[in-house]
Amino acid sequence: xxxxxxxxxxxxxxxxxxxxxxxxxxxxxxxxxxxxxxxxxxxxxxxxxxxxxxxxxxxxxxxxxxxxxxxxxxxxxxxxxxxxxxxxxxxxxxxxxxxxxxxxxxxxxxxxxxxxxxxxxxxxxxxxxxxxxxxxxxxxxxxxxxxxxxxxxxxxxxxxxxxxxxxxxxxxxxxxxxxxxxxxxxxxxxxxxxxxxxxxxxxxxxxxxxxxxxxxxxxxxxxxxxxxxxxxxxxxxxxxxxxxxxxxxxxxxxxxxxxxxxxxxxxxxxxxxxxxxxxxxxxx
Amino acid sequence: xxxxxxxxxxxxxxxxxxxxxxxxxxxxxxxxxxxxxxxxxxxxxxxxxxxxxxxxxxxxxxxxxxxxxxxxxxxxxxxxxxxxxxxxxxxxxxxxxxxxxxxxxxxxxxxxxxxxxxxxxxxxxxxxxxxxxxxxxxxxxxxxxxxxxxxxxxxxxxxxxxxxxxxxxxxxxxxxxxxxxxxxxxxxxxxxxxxxxxxxxxxxxxxxxxxxxxxxxxxxxxxxxxxxxxxxxxxxxxxxxxxxxxxxxxxxxxxxxxxxxxxxxxxxxxxxxxxxxxxxxxxxxxxxxxxxxxxxxxxxxxxxxxxxxxx
Numbered sequence: 147x148x149x150x151x152x153x154x155x156x157x158x159x160x161x162x163x164x165x166x167x168x169x170x171x172x173x174x175x176x177x178x179x180x181x182x183x184x185x186x187x188x189x190x191x192x193x194x195x196x197x198x199x200x201x202x203x204x205x206x207x208x209x210x211x212x213x214x215x216x217x218x219x220x221x222x223x224x225x226x227x228x229x230x231x232x233x234x235x236x237x238x239x240x241x242x243x244x245x246x247x248x249x250x251x252x253x254x255x256x257x258x259x260x261x262x263x264x265x266x267x268x269x270x271x272x273x274x275x276x277x278x279x280x281x282x283x284x285x286x287x288x289x290x291x292x293x294x295x296x297x298x299x300x301x302x303x304x305x306x307x308x309x310x311x312x313x314x315x316x317x318x319x320x321x322x323x324x325x326x327x328x329x330x331x332x333x334x335x336x337x338x339x340x341x342x343x344x345x346x347x348x349x350x351x352x353x354x355x356x357x358x359x360x361x362x363x364x365x366x367x368x369x370x371x372x373x374x375x376x377x378x379x380x381x382x383x384x385x386x387x388x389x390x391x392x393x394x395x396x397x398x399x400x401x402x403x404x405x406x407x408x409x410x411x412x413x414x415x416x417x418x419x420x421x422x423x424x425x426x427x428x429x430x
Numbered sequence: 431x432x433x434x435x436x437x438x439x440x441x442x443x444x445x446x447x448x449x450x451x452x453x454x455x456x457x458x459x460x461x462x463x464x465x466x467x468x469x470x471x472x473x474x475x476x477x478x479x480x481x482x483x484x485x486x487x488x489x490x491x492x493x494x495x496x497x498x499x500x501x502x503x504x505x506x507x508x509x510x511x512x513x514x515x516x517x518x519x520x521x522x523x524x525x526x527x528x529x530x531x532x533x534x535x536x537x538x539x540x541x542x543x544x545x546x547x548x549x550x551x552x553x554x555x556x557x558x559x560x561x562x563x564x565x566x567x568x569x570x571x572x573x574x575x576x577x578x579x580x581x582x583x584x585x586x587x588x589x590x591x592x593x594x595x596x597x598x599x600x601x602x603x604x605x606x607x608x609x610x611x612x613x614x615x616x617x618x619x620x621x622x623x624x625x626x627x628x629x630x631x632x633x634x635x636x637x638x639x640x641x642x643x644x645x646x647x648x649x650x651x652x653x654x655x656x657x658x659x660x661x662x663x664x665x666x667x668x669x670x671x672x673x674x675x676x677x678x679x680x681x682x683x684x685x686x687x688x689x690x691x692x693x694x695x696x697x698x699x700x701x702x703x704x705x706x707x708x709x710x711x712x713x714x715x716x717x718x719x720x721x722x723x724x725x726x727x728x729x730x731x732x733x734x735x736x737x738x739x740x741x
Contacts, residue, residue: 169541174548176538177555180614184558186582187570199579243467250463254456262464269475273675273726275699276719279485279706280478303470333459362563364678365699369707380565380678387569388685394573394580401566408561416554419561423619424626 184405190398198395212399222403224375225382230407232297232367232378233360239302240356241349247303248311249337253323263312269305278369285370296370297378301360307352310425314348315341351422354415358408379404482723485716492710503717512693513701513718520698523609524673531613531669532662535620540650542621543628553621560618568682571611572598575683598683601694608695611679616672620665627661628654660737667733671726675699698722 185203192208193200200206216222251263281300282291290296318341326336342349367378377385383404387397412419450458486503490496507513542553559567575597578584584594597607631654639649655662677699681688688704689696698718706715 166544170545170547173538173542173545173552177552180617181555181558183567183570183574183614184562186574187567190573201582201585243470246463247467250460254460256457256460262468265476266467266471269471271727271730272475272479273719273723275675275702276482276723277475277478279712279716279719280481281474282706283481283485283712284478300474302474303467308467333456333463337463358561362565364563364565364681365703368681369703380563383563383569384565384682384685387682392580397569397573401563401569404563404566408563409558412554412558412561416550420553420557420622423622 187398187401187405190395191402193395195393195395212395213403216396216399216403221374221382221386222379222400225377225379226403228294228297228376228382229361229379232294233357235294236298236301236360237353237356239298240304240307241353243303244307244352245311245315245342245345245349246337247308248313249315249341251308252312252315253318253320253341266305266308270309274300274365278366281366282369291370292372292376294376297367297376300366301356301363304356307356310348310352311345314345318344347418347421348425350415350418351425354411354419354422358411361408482716482719485713486720488713488716490712490716492712496713499713503714506714507717507721515693516689516696516698516701519605519694519696520674520676522605523612523676523697524670526606527609527613527673528666528669531616531620532665534613535617535665536624536662538617539621539624539628540654543625553625556621557618559615562615564615564678565682567615568611568679571607571614571679572683575607598695599691601691604684604691604695608676608679608683611683612673612676615679616669620669623661623665624658627658631657663733663736667729670729674722674725674729677703 189203189205190198191212192210193205194207194209194211197205197207247266251259277300285291285296290299322340322344323336326340331339362380363378364380364384367381368384371377371381374382374385383400386400390396390400485496487498487500488496489499489502538556542549542556545552573580574582576584577596577599578588578594581597583597587593587595596603598604635653635657636649639653644652674697676697680695680697680700681703684690684695689700699722702715702718702722705711705718
């Protein structure tokens with residue numbers, strides 16, 4: 147901007163002010179464009195088939211008939227339930243095991259600590275895509291194909307979560323743990339009752355990301371499930387959309403159903419999510 | 431550090447219970463905490479990794495037991511024109527997609543960082559797409575790209591007098607149309623990370639620069655960008671890895687001919703999926719996954735190397 151103008155001149159201030167308004171407006175328009183796919187998706191989910199060509203965001207005659215049709219089908223309920231179940235169990239498992247391992251690596255001194263840590267961390271380098279073929283083989287040998295456990299087992303613990311939790315447990319003062327030891331708590335109780343409550347921000351970030359990651363997961367569930375009853379919501383939606391072909395209002399309704407839970411999670415936990423992304427991004 | 435000292439003090443204490451020293455009892459706790467996780471990492475992560483390498487040297491097809499063929503799969507891959515096409519597509523996603531998305535993300539973050547009025551709301555608008563399900567949003571975008579009167583983008587183009595575009599129906603535009611979807615989904619994350627990076631730069635740097643009479647542009651070039659280098663490198667790598675592993679969007683936007691039209695959008699992961707789970711050429715697919723692993727490893731090592739070099 148006008149570097150030459152003296153800082154105190156009214157012209158300079160007016161320039162800054164109008165510059166700010168322009169920037170704000172541009173950012174606002176950009177933001178509206180960013181959510182327009184979501185807006186059109188929801189708008190169309192409330193339209194009948196013959197209204198799909200109408201670009202209005204607020205439908206002329208909003209209807210819930212698509213939702214009723216999609217949910218009456220029953221399969222969506224099942225896929226929704228499957229995704230919810232799988233994502234919840236995997237999240238609980240990650241919160242438990244990643245924290246336990248992170249705590250152990252942060253707060254105990256033992257031979258092999260560094261080795262275990264590096265070994266776990268090194269798994270971050272291995273892409274899922276390389277493991278799916280051995281996982282598929284393992285699942286077919288052990289009868290895990292097309293089962294909930296088959297969908298869940300690869301994600302029950304993650305190196306990323308362990309690393310994140312270790313970072314945070316390192317910040318827990320040893321005095322607290324020592325005091326608990328004097329009080330006669332055993333090591334498990336110290337972790338669960340003393341250390342865990344002190345890292346709830348990290349734990350909630352881990353929970354949110356694990357849940358969302360599993361809610362949206364597509365690649366492995368697509369491979370491991372074969373019967374429609376066991377599809378997760380993204381895989382089910384994909385097969386549903388292929389079936390519907392050009393009935394875009396039905397496809398948008400399905401997509402909306404897959405999106406609504408993440409929206410709710412975002413609206414309720416927005417502050418944690420943004421802070422969590424920053425934490426995860428900067429530490430990871 | 432404190433943990434180690436504390437541990438040393440504890441083990442030195444002649445505090446014995448049930449014949450076990452404090453140190454031994456603590457070690458029992460440690461390994462019982464780690465037992466299940468170690469088993470998990472060995473069985474679900476390390477063993478499959480080695481198995482993937484091994485399978486890539488076999489002709490396993492899910493029916494007959496695997497037979498060692500050494501590097502036959504890699505030679506086949508090297509001679510396979512489809513692989514080189516897929517390789518080119520994958521890097522096209524990366525080389526075009528990463529700079530565009532980073533430039534957009536930085537510009538938005540740079541200005542959004544100064545906005546106070548409705549800051550959280552605008553940030554939310556940009557961030558929200560990051561949380562959506564790729565498989566679901568791929569269908570929304572697929573609908574957007576339809577020919578008129580169904581496709582919204584073509585409708586809008588018609589309004590301003592631009593001729594109809596084929597988008598995902600043409601070999602020339604399909605890859606870029608899918609790339610837009612992917613950039614859109616990842617932008618919010620990059621903006622948040624850039625903003626965190628901008629906040630981390632101490633204000634004193636800017637104050638000093640202003641006293642020295644540096645202009646807005648000079649401050650950006652000489653202070654903001656150099657100090658933001660670790661953040662930028664992280665995002666370049668993160669975004670590159672994302673593009674190298676692109677699958678959900680491509681699969682869902684081209685279901686009638688996955689990776690089409692004519693293989694023009696097919697990335698490596700989709701080729702792996704088809705080789706393994708449509709053709710059941712597991713050994714050949716395993717070799718492809720090893721190639722993907724190698725590329726990802728090089729990208730990650732490059733990040734470490736760049737960041738170490740400048741410190």
